[in-house]
Amino acid sequence: MKIKDIRQGVTEIAPLFAVKRIDLFGSYASASDQSESDIDLLVEFDTPAVSLLTLSKLQSDLEARLKKDVDLIHAPLPPDALIQIGKVIPLYESSGRTDIN
Incomplete structure (x- = not known):
């Protein structure tokens, strides 16, 4: 799977x-x-607390x-996090706009 395919899928699902x-x-x-590799995603939500159901x-x-x-x-990671993220490629960022017609 190519990164552009991952980006497209993420861009379709994230706004929901x-x-x-x-x-x-x-x-x-x-x-x-x-x-056989899985896809590792670092996700930051609009609010710091997110339910396990979400x-x-x-x-x-x-x-x-x-x-x-x-x-x-779940991002952002605390400074003392045990996981090492390494290279990161941005896939999606919400516009933050609420005035879209």
């Missing part, structure tokens, strides 16, 4: 949720993906659209 930003990291971002639904919708396993990491 209160998503502020989604970045790609992991094997796809570092161009070391294999056919996270689960977003993950499920992305997996259905992309036809790949998806791992979501």
